[in-house]
Structure formats: structure tokens, C-alpha cells
Amino acid sequence: MARERKFTTEELFQTVKKILLQHSYEGFTFSLLAEQMDVSRGAIYKYYQNKDVLITDFMIYEMEQFLLELKEIEKYSEFEAQFDSLMDIIFEKTEIHHLIRVAQQMLLQSNEQDKDRMDKLEKLPLEMYKHLQKFILLGKEQGKVKPHIPDGLMLGFILQSIAIPNHFGIPKEEWLKSMKEMISQGMFKNR
């Protein structure tokens, strides 16, 4: 019925991610994207009106993927086990954190037209937080977690932890282990 496509949405999104991580929102161009996919710019315009629409679509897709992965922690019933697997997932998916930042930058600068899509994008990180609140709630119910610290702060700590630069090149295993301890027990010695 028609000619075969030169690229799948999957491939497109892979390249978009790569460019966003390297160049951030303002450095992202259709020229760069087309070049890296070995396709003409015009071809991309067949599917997306401009970079804002494309990036928004990509972000929604990416976050939904990530939410699915996060759901995996629910197969554990103990809070500690959920915590452990959550940390492991986050450390396997370092990019998400940077991508969220890119999205926030985009919301600041784009001369947006599509209000609905923008709204959805704006609420994505919040959705992620809401999704993970079940996890914190479990911890509080099982009496494992301090009740007086805001959920958002605990989640923030966990999600942010991947962004801490490992300037001194500590081996990954040790880093992750110490990270888990820092989050659960803090840096102070118990008296």
C-alpha cells in the first residue's frame, strides 16, 4: 500500500533521548536529529509539527515506560525489599532524572501552542511521585519509616540520588550500597 518507513517511532525516540541528554532542550534541533537518523528533515516533519510536539510526545512515552518499570517493586510485600529494588531500578535508569529536568526547562521556554499536551507534561513528574507514594505509605504502615518527614522529601531524596556525581570514582557496587545506607540511616553515627 505504501513505501516502507526508514525509521520506527522506537528508533526515533532512542535518538531523541540521546540528543536531549547531550544537548539539552535548546540544543535539540531537527537538523541534528535528521542527520543522526540518516533521514531528511522533511521526513520528520511528516510526523511532528515541531520540536516541542516531538519532545512532549517522547517524554510522555518515556515516563510511561518508567512507571511500568516502577510498578515491578510491588511484587515484594516487605517495605525493605521494595526499597532495595526501587534503588536498583533507579540506578539502572540514570537518564530519567536528566530528562525530567529537560522537560522542566522546556516548559519554561517553549512558545507552546498545544496547551493540553503541555499540561500533561507538567504533571508527569508529579504522577511519578504519586505513584511512589504507595511505597512510602507502606513503609509508614509497617512502622519502618519516620512518620513526620514529608513523603515528597523522601521520594525526592531517592530519585535525586542518581544525580550525585561520583567525582572520586568509587566503584559502582560500593557506591550503591553506601547510597542505600545514607538514605535509610543517614550519615550520623547512632549514639
Add this chain to the structure above:
Amino acid sequence: MARERKFTTEELFQTVKKILLQHSYEGFTFSLLAEQMDVSRGAIYKYYQNKDVLITDFMIYEMEQFLLELKEIEKYSEFEAQFDSLMDIIFEKTEIHHLIRVAQQMLLQSNEQDKDRMDKLEKLPLEMYKHLQKFILLGKEQGKVKPHIPDGLMLGFILQSIAIPNHFGIPKEEWLKSMKEMISQGMFKNR
């Protein structure tokens, strides 16, 4: 001897900071800068060859200012007091963290010429870490801090904490207080 300058370096750097925080590295342009300072582009080129040189100069200045502020914690002899005042300083200076990210992005993309300046820029965050290692060392000496957790990780946690988005709008006081507790004691209840 000469005509009066329309802007001081101080004013210039203020505007540079504002633009960098809003537009990040790739979105920073001399046009934007000149416009916001109500000066012609040409005037800026009198002092800086291009944006890389300007931003590098700015970053070095900004970090040196910040290091001076950090030195203030040394007026306390107790580790806990130093910790407290460090957190307060960081929360008064939220931008630094974002600016460091911008610098890192710049190092990735600029088609740099001035190798020396770039080197210096690259080492700035590390310098900050090294500077603060005295603080961690004090904590370990005074037996207040877990000895087996890498210094860089503890510092990373502290510095990164300002970047945690307060999605649920917790009041600043409570947020900071909880933050301090999270970092010092963690999120888990003591058994």
C-alpha cells in the same frame, strides 16, 4: 581618560547568571545578554571574545564567591554546628547547583580553544568537594559520622539536596528541618 562604562562586570555577571539559569548553556546568546543589559552586542565583544570565554570567566568568579561563603562554617568548632550552618548556606544559594550543571554541559559541547581555562572550569566542582572534605573529616574525627561511607557521597547528598523539587509545596522551614534530619539520620525509624 575615557568614556564611562555603561555596565560593570558585576552587573554583567548578574545578567549572565539570570540567563544561564533560565536558558541553560545552549540557550545563552550575546544578543539576549546585550538586550537585557540595554547595550549593543558589539560592546560585549570588547571584553569577551565569545560566550565560552565569558561563561567560563563567570563560573570561576561565581564559584570563588561561593567557596568564600563556605569558609564561614569554619568559625564553628563543633561538627553539628558546621553541618547546620552548611545546610543554611546551601539553602540560601540554590543557584550554584544549577550553574555547575550548566558548566558541565558546556564542557561537553563547546568547541573550546582555551584549554587552560576549560581545565580550570572542569576542576572547580572538585575543588569545592575538596574544600568541604575538611568538614567531613572533622565529623569523622569527632566520631559523629559513619567512617565507612565515602566522603564524596556524603558531600554529594548535602549539595544535591537543594535540587530536590518541592512538588507538594511544603513550607520552607519544615522542608529544611526535615532535610537536615534525612541527611543526618535517614528515613528509617531506629529499632
Add this chain to the structure above:
DNA sequence: TACGAAAGTGACAGTTGTGTCACTTTTGGT
């Protein structure tokens, strides 16, 4: 008061990106 140094300006040429569109290519069905 007039001159030279430093500061500032605006126009020019060059580069890179954008969105669009007429045109070409590929493909499956008739």
C-alpha cells in the same frame, strides 16, 4: 579647546536552523 584613549554602535557577511511544498520513490493491490 583640542586630542587621544577607551567605550559604544550598527551594519555587513556568513552560518545554522525553521517550516513548507512540489516533486520523486517505493510499494501493494487490481
Add this chain to the structure above:
DNA sequence: ACCAAAAGTGACACAACTGTCACTTTCGTA
């Protein structure tokens, strides 16, 4: 073999940014 639909291309007009430079403005000093 032919054709219509979908995919892809490349050229065009426009916009934004860059670096440069001849020129003008302002000011202290001789």
C-alpha cells in the same frame, strides 16, 4: 503493467545568532 497512497527529498524563503570593523561618542588631560 498501472496506479494511488504513503514515505522521503531537497530547495526556498525567512529568521536568529555570530564576529568584525569602521565609525561615533564621551571624557580627562595637556
